[in-house]
Amino acid sequence: MVKFLLNRLAMMLLTMLCASFLVFAVCEYTPGSVARKSLGPFATQQQVDLLTAKLKANDPLVVRYGRWLGVLVGAIPDPLQDPSTGLNFKDPRGAQYFGNFGYSTLNKLPVNDVIWNRLGNTAILAGLAFLLIVPLSIIFGILSGLKEGGALDRTLSVICITFTSIPEFASGVFLVTLFVILWPILPGTSPLTSDGGWAIPYQFVLPVAVLVIYDFGYVARMIRVSMIAVMERPYIRTAVLKGMSTRRVILGHALRNAMIAPFTVLLLQINFLISGVVVTELVFAYPGFGRLILEASLFGDISTLEAATLITVAIAVVTQLLGDLGYMLLDPRIRVR
Amino acid sequence: MNLIVSNPQGSAMSGSSPSHTVLDVNDLRIEFHGKSETVVAVPTLSFRVKAGESYGLVGESGCGKSTTAMAIMGYLGSTGVIAGGSIRFEGKELVGASARELREIRGRQIAMVYQDPMSALNPVKTIGSQLAEVPLLHLGVSRTEAMEMAAAMLEDVRLPDAGDMLKRYPHQLSGGQQQRVVIAMALLARPSLLLLDEPTTGLDVTVEAAVIDLIGELRSRYSTSLLFISHNLGLIAETCDRVGIMYSGEMVEEGPTGDLFRRPRHPYTQGLIDCIPDITHDKRSRSLAAIPGHIPLPQERPIGCFFAPRCTGFTAGLCDRPDLELEHIGGDHMVRCIRWRDMKRSQPAQLAQIGKAQVQTQAVAVSGLTKLYKLGGDRTLKANESVSFNAAKAEIVALVGESGCGKSTLARIVTGLDRATSGEVRIAGENVAEIQAKDRPRDLLQSVQMIFQNPDSTLNPSHCAAFSIRRSIKKFGIRKGKAAIEERVRELLEMVRLSPAIANRKPNQLSGGQKQRIAIARAFAADPALIVADEPVSALDVSVQAAIVTLLLDIQREKQSTMLFISHDLALVRHVADKVVVMYLGKVMEQGTVEEVFDGGTHPYTEALISAIRSPNPDEKRRDRVHLTGDTPSPINVPTGCRFATRCHRKVGAVCDSVAPPLRKMSDTHEIACHIDATELRTTPSRYGALGQGRA
Amino acid sequence: MATLDIPDAVQVARTKSQTRSNWMRIFYSRTALVGLFLVTFWVAAALLAPILPLPSPTDSDVMAMANPYPSAAHWLGTDILGRDILARLIFGARTVLSVAPLSVAVAMIVGITMGMLAGYYGGWIDTVISRFSDIILAFPVLVIYVILIANIGPSVMNIVIATTIASAPGIGRITRGLVLGLKEQEYIAAARLRAENTLYIMLVELLPNCRSMLIVDACLRIGYTIITIGILGFLGLGLPPPNPDWGGMVKESVTVLNVWPLMSLIPSAALVSLVLGFNLLADGMREAWKP
Numbered sequence A: 001m002v003k004f005l006l007n008r009l010a011m012m013l014l015t016m017l018c019a020s021f022l023v024f025a026v027c028e029y030t031p032g033s034v035a036r037k038s039l040g041p042f043a044t045q046q047q048v049d050l051l052t053a054k055l056k057a058n059d060p061l062v063v064r065y066g067r068w069l070g071v072l073v074g075a076i077p078d079p080l081q082d083p084s085t086g087l088n089f090k091d092p093r094g095a096q097y098f099g100n101f102g103y104s105t106l107n108k109l110p111v112n113d114v115i116w117n118r119l120g121n122t123a124i125l126a127g128l129a130f131l132l133i134v135p136l137s138i139i140f141g142i143l144s145g146l147k148e149g150g151a152l153d154r155t156l157s158v159i160c161i162t163f164t165s166i167p168e169f170a171s172g173v174f175l176v177t178l179f180v181i182l183w184p185i186l187p188g189t190s191p192l193t194s195d196g197g198w199a200i201p202y203q204f205v206l207p208v209a210v211l212v213i214y215d216f217g218y219v220a221r222m223i224r225v226s227m228i229a230v231m232e233r234p235y236i237r238t239a240v241l242k243g244m245s246t247r248r249v250i251l252g253h254a255l256r257n258a259m260i261a262p263f264t265v266l267l268l269q270i271n272f273l274i275s276g277v278v279v280t281e282l283v284f285a286y287p288g289f290g291r292l293i294l295e296a297s298l299f300g301d302i303s304t305l306e307a308a309t310l311i312t313v314a315i316a317v318v319t320q321l322l323g324d325l326g327y328m329l330l331d332p333r334i335r336v337r
Numbered sequence B: 001m002n003l004i005v006s007n008p009q010g011s012a013m014s015g016s017s018p019s020h021t022v023l024d025v026n027d028l029r030i031e032f033h034g035k036s037e038t039v040v041a042v043p044t045l046s047f048r049v050k051a052g053e054s055y056g057l058v059g060e061s062g063c064g065k066s067t068t069a070m071a072i073m074g075y076l077g078s079t080g081v082i083a084g085g086s087i088r089f090e091g092k093e094l095v096g097a098s099a100r101e102l103r104e105i106r107g108r109q110i111a112m113v114y115q116d117p118m119s120a121l122n123p124v125k126t127i128g129s130q131l132a133e134v135p136l137l138h139l140g141v142s143r144t145e146a147m148e149m150a151a152a153m154l155e156d157v158r159l160p161d162a163g164d165m166l167k168r169y170p171h172q173l174s175g176g177q178q179q180r181v182v183i184a185m186a187l188l189a190r191p192s193l194l195l196l197d198e199p200t201t202g203l204d205v206t207v208e209a210a211v212i213d214l215i216g217e218l219r220s221r222y223s224t225s226l227l228f229i230s231h232n233l234g235l236i237a238e239t240c241d242r243v244g245i246m247y248s249g250e251m252v253e254e255g256p257t258g259d260l261f262r263r264p265r266h267p268y269t270q271g272l273i274d275c276i277p278d279i280t281h282d283k284r285s286r287s288l289a290a291i292p293g294h295i296p297l298p299q300e301r302p303i304g305c306f307f308a309p310r311c312t313g314f315t316a317g318l319c320d321r322p323d324l325e326l327e328h329i330g331g332d333h334m335v336r337c338i339r340w341r342d343m344k345r346s347q348p349a350q351l352a353q354i355g356k357a358q359v360q361t362q363a364v365a366v367s368g369l370t371k372l373y374k375l376g377g378d379r380t381l382k383a384n385e386s387v388s389f390n391a392a393k394a395e396i397v398a399l400v401g402e403s404g405c406g407k408s409t410l411a412r413i414v415t416g417l418d419r420a421t422s423g424e425v426r427i428a429g430e431n432v433a434e435i436q437a438k439d440r441p442r443d444l445l446q447s448v449q450m451i452f453q454n455p456d457s458t459l460n461p462s463h464c465a466a467f468s469i470r471r472s473i474k475k476f477g478i479r480k481g482k483a484a485i486e487e488r489v490r491e492l493l494e495m496v497r498l499s500p501a502i503a504n505r506k507p508n509q510l511s512g513g514q515k516q517r518i519a520i521a522r523a524f525a526a527d528p529a530l531i532v533a534d535e536p537v538s539a540l541d542v543s544v545q546a547a548i549v550t551l552l553l554d555i556q557r558e559k560q561s562t563m564l565f566i567s568h569d570l571a572l573v574r575h576v577a578d579k580v581v582v583m584y585l586g587k588v589m590e591q592g593t594v595e596e597v598f599d600g601g602t603h604p605y606t607e608a609l610i611s612a613i614r615s616p617n618p619d620e621k622r623r624d625r626v627h628l629t630g631d632t633p634s635p636i637n638v639p640t641g642c643r644f645a646t647r648c649h650r651k652v653g654a655v656c657d658s659v660a661p662p663l664r665k666m667s668d669t670h671e672i673a674c675h676i677d678a679t680e681l682r683t684t685p686s687r688y689g690a691l692g693q694g695r696a
Numbered sequence C: 001m002a003t004l005d006i007p008d009a010v011q012v013a014r015t016k017s018q019t020r021s022n023w024m025r026i027f028y029s030r031t032a033l034v035g036l037f038l039v040t041f042w043v044a045a046a047l048l049a050p051i052l053p054l055p056s057p058t059d060s061d062v063m064a065m066a067n068p069y070p071s072a073a074h075w076l077g078t079d080i081l082g083r084d085i086l087a088r089l090i091f092g093a094r095t096v097l098s099v100a101p102l103s104v105a106v107a108m109i110v111g112i113t114m115g116m117l118a119g120y121y122g123g124w125i126d127t128v129i130s131r132f133s134d135i136i137l138a139f140p141v142l143v144i145y146v147i148l149i150a151n152i153g154p155s156v157m158n159i160v161i162a163t164t165i166a167s168a169p170g171i172g173r174i175t176r177g178l179v180l181g182l183k184e185q186e187y188i189a190a191a192r193l194r195a196e197n198t199l200y201i202m203l204v205e206l207l208p209n210c211r212s213m214l215i216v217d218a219c220l221r222i223g224y225t226i227i228t229i230g231i232l233g234f235l236g237l238g239l240p241p242p243n244p245d246w247g248g249m250v251k252e253s254v255t256v257l258n259v260w261p262l263m264s265l266i267p268s269a270a271l272v273s274l275v276l277g278f279n280l281l282a283d284g285m286r287e288a289w290k291p
C-alpha cells in the first residue's frame, strides 16, 4: 500500500514536470516577450531590451525552464522581483520561498495572491455542480439500466443524450433568455458581490445548472451501460431465483456492482468540470479559476498559466488516486486476494 | 440393476411405491419474441418429476433444456413467453402465477444450481451474507440464526472451516468450492425440487466426481426431487432414475434410465450413445459413429419428425406427418418415432485393423522443457517443468490433464506462439523451443500447424470462411495463381466434407462444427508434418464432436502427419491416441502407449482420472471410484516433492511431500513418476474392468 | 428484467438478425434515424450553400440593423452588424462540418496507431504510450485547447493539431483495450503461424474487428469537436473572421441578449441540433451493432 502511494506520488510529480514543461514550451509561441508584458505597451523598445537582458530571457528554453523551476521550489529568488528591474514587483512572502509561482504579468500581482482566491470560488461552483451530478446521474443511470430498451430507458436516454449535446455557452444562452429576460427570477451575472441587488445564493443557480446539464447526461449513460451489464450477470439471476423481490435484488445485489466501473468516471468529472468552468465563468462573469486560465492564456501570462497547470494536474492526479482507492473499496476482488 | 451407484440411499427411493408428482409439465410452449421475429424455442413439451425422483433431461445445446428450466422458475427474460401449456408444481399452476407467488416458491420450494458457479455468486458480497439471505427471506429467522444455518450447511457440503468460509468472497474459492457454496445455497430452505443446470460442466473431472457424489448424498438426506439437466449422458445415466432425451425443443424419448440406455429406440438417442467415446474401446476396436447433419434451427424445423433430415430411417409419408406423438412402447418407455419398431440398434462399426505406424522415425522430441512466467514480485508461475516425451512420425501423442496442467502452454511452445524458458523441442532435428513464430523460417512454420479449441474465435469474424485457408496456401506457396489456389481451397473444403458454397460465408453464419472443419482445413492447407490440436472438439456438442474426431483421424491417417492431441477427456484420448502423456501441474506424471496407460498398472493420478469417467452403458461393470479430496493447487505455489501429493489417495508418506518422485521404468515405452515402486504399481487394478471386445 | 444468457434462446435469436448487413441495421433504430436526419440536413445545407438563394453571409444590410428581426429578406433576421443569420448559419455549417471531421480523422489515425502499437506489442512500448496518454488525459480537455490555441493562434491547421493532441490518447486507449482482447483470439495465432507480418495482422486481422466501436467513437468525437470549436469561437479563439463561426456568432451577440435574444439563440440551437444529430447517430449505431 505504501509502495502504491509512493508510486502514485512519483507519477504525479513526473506528470507535473512534463505538463509544466509542455506549457512552458507552448507559451514560446505567444506574441510578445515577458519583458514587454511586464512593462506594458507604453514602454520603449530600449527598456524592453534592457529588461530582457536582465531577466536573461534570451537563454535557451530549457535553461529558462530550469530557472522557473528553481524559483518554484525556492532555490533561487524570482528575478522579476529584483529591485534592479525597476518594476517594483513585490511579494509580501519574499522573493524566495517554496511554492513561489512568480509574478503575474497580467495582474501585476504575485500569482499566489490571485490564484487561491479564484480557485476557492471555482471550488464552490464546481463542488455544487458535482453534488448535483452524482445523485442525478446515478438515479437516471440506474433507472434506465433496469430495463434496457423499455419506455423509461428510451425516454431517459433521449433526455441524457440531448443534454450532453448542449455545451455550457448554449445552455447559458437558453437559460438566461428564459429565467433572466423572459421571466426575470434570477440574475444573469454572478460576480459574487451583492452590488447587483441579487443575494449571492441566487447567483449560483444558473452557473451550476449550466454545468450540471452538460455533464450529468454523460455520467448517467456510463452508469446505465454498467447497470445493464450487471443486470445480465448470472448472479442477479441467482438472487431473483432465491425468491428476492426486484427492489431487494437491485438494492442488495445490483447497485454496488453497477457502481464499480462508473466510480472512476464519476470522479473524473471533477476534472471535466474544470473545463466546464472556463466557459461558464465567462458567460456569467464569475470570478473564478477558469476565467483566470482563459485570461492568462490570452495574455500569455506564463507564471499564472504554469501555476494553473500545476494545480490542474495535481487535482487530476489526486482524483485518479481517489478513484483507484474507491475502486478497491468497492471491489473485493482487488482488495482481498 | 442398480444404476445410482454413487448414492445407494437414493436408489432405494426409486424402487418405492409410486409417489405423488412434484412437477408436472404439460404441453409447454416457449417462444422468444424478438424485435422482428418470433422464435419457438420449445414447441411442446411434457414430462413429470415424482417425489424423491431424480429426472434427467438430456440434449445438446439449443435443444431447449435450459430454457425449460428457466420457464419452470418463471424467469425467461424480457423476450421469453410461455405461449401455452402448464407447469404444475405440487398441484399449483406456475404459468401466469403472480410475482409474489413466484417469490414464495423460488428458493423456498424450487431451488437451482447453476452451470458456472463463479458467475452465479455475487463477487462483492461475502459467502456468508449470500447464504444467509435464503433463510432470512424464507424462514423468518434472525440474522445470527441465518448465519448459523449457513455455517451448518457449509459443513454439510463438506467445505472445510465453515466459519472462515462465511467471511470470504467468491473469488477466493476454487471452482469446486464455489459450486459447493451454490449447492448449499440451494438446499438451505430445504426445497422439494432442485433444478441442476449442467452443474459440473466447467469443472475438472476429478472435482466433478466429488460434486456429483455430494449431490447424490444430500439428495437422499433432504429427500429432494432432482431435475438434472445435462448434455453428459454418462453423468445422467449414473445419477438419474428416469431420463428424457430432448431434441430441438421436443422430447424424443423418455424412460427409466436402465431401460432407455439399454434399449434406446429413437435413432437420435442411439446416435448419441454411439458417438460418445468410451474408455473401454480404442480407435482400433471401435469407430465413433457420428450423426450426420446438424440440429435444425427453430425456423428450419421440418414438418413431422424434427430429426428426419438426419435420420437414416426416414420414410416419406410416415415421418413427415404432422401428428407424431410420443408412443408408449412398454412400461414407462416412450418414443417419438413412428418407425421405432424397426429401429434396431445397429452394432457399432467394427473397424478394420488400423496398423500401427510402421516406421518409427522421430518427428518431435521434447526434452527438459520448462516454462516459467514471472508474475511480478517474486512469484513465478510454473507452467511446465522439465517435460520430456517423443512422438514418432504419423503417431498421435495425446497430452492429457486437467486445467492448469500446462498442456496448452506446451502446445503454444511447440508451435512457436510462446517460447520456452529452457529445454528443447526438436522438430526434424532442430531445436525450436526458444524460437517464436515470427523468427521461424517459413518452411518450419509450414511444417507445424495448429487446430484451436474455440470455434467462435478460430475464424476472424470480419472475413469469409475460406479467407484464412486461401492466405495460408498463398503464403506458403502451396499453389500459385488465383485459379489454382481456388481449386485447392475447394479440395480442402471437400476433404473436410463442406460444400464449396460455404467458402464465402461469414463465420457467424456457420455452426460450431462447420467452423471447426474450416479450422482443420486451414491447418492442413499448409501440408504440415506436425499438427498440434489443442482441445479441438471440447467446445462442440457430442454428436458433432464424433464427426470432427473421425474426420481428423481420417485426414491424419491419410496424410501421415504426426499429431499432438491435447485434451482433458480421457475417453476421447483413449479413442484417438497411440501414445499418452499424463500431466499434472506442469509435470509429466506418466507416459506410455494407450494400452499401457489405460490397462492398469498406472500412476495414482491417472487412476483417479480414469475412475472419474462415467459411461452411459448400464451394463458396464460398476467401477470403484477414487475419491480425490480438494482441488488442484494453483500453479503459482506448487507442492514441493510430488506435485500430486496434496490430493493423492495412495500417498506413501512424508517422502511424497518433500522429495520429487523418481521415474519408474515400467517398460521401454512406459514411465511413471511416483514413489510407489514399480512392482506395486503394476498391481494397480484396471479401473474399468477387462478391455471389453465389442459391446455388451 | 433484462434477458439473461439462456444459451438456447440466444443462439436461436442471433442467427437471423446477424445475416442483415451491418449498415442496414442502423435503419431499424429510431434514434439513429433521427440523428441521421439531423446530420444529413446540415451536411446537405453546407454542400448546397453556394447554390442556395442566400444573401451574402458577410455583407451588412444597414437597413436591417435597426430592426434585426426575421423578415422576408432575412428569414432568421440579421446580427448586430446587419448580416443575414441564415446565410451565416449555413456557411458556418460548411466550416464546422469540414474542420470537425477533418480533425477527428487525423486524431483517429494517430490514436489508432498509438493504441495498436501499445495493445499489440505491450511491454515498454505500451508503458511509454500509456504514460504519455495518461498525462494528456489528466489535463482538462478544454484547458488544452485554450492554452494551445491562445498561444499558437486559431487556424484550421491548429485546431486539427489541438484536436489530435486532445483526442488521440482517448482513441488510443479505446483501441488498445480492443486490441488487448482481440490479440488473444485464435485467429490471430493462426495468422502468426502462417507467417503473416505484424503490419498485416494489425491492418487486416485486427482493425476490421475494431471497426464498429471506432466508428461509434468517431461519431461521438465529431460531435464533441463541434462543441469545442463552438466554445473556442465563443471564447474569442475561433477561426479568423471571414469564416462565419457559430460560437463566434453567439459571442458577438450575447452582449445584446436582453434586447435581441434571437441573435444568440439561433446559432446556439443550430449547434445543439448538429451535435445532437451526431450523438443520436452514434447511440443508434451502438445499439444496432451490439454484439
Ligand code: SF4
Pocket (backbone or CB within 6 Å): B266, B267, B268, B305, B306, B307, B308, B309, B311, B312, B313, B314, B315, B318, B319, B336, B337, B338, B339, B340
Ligand atoms: S420418425 Fe422417421 S425420421 Fe423421425 S426418427 Fe423415426 S424413423 Fe427417423
Ligand code: SF4
Pocket (backbone or CB within 6 Å): B604, B605, B642, B643, B644, B645, B646, B648, B649, B650, B651, B652, B653, B656, B661, B673, B674, B675, B676
Ligand atoms: S509420489 Fe506419492 S503422492 Fe505422488 S503420486 Fe506417487 S504416491 Fe502419490
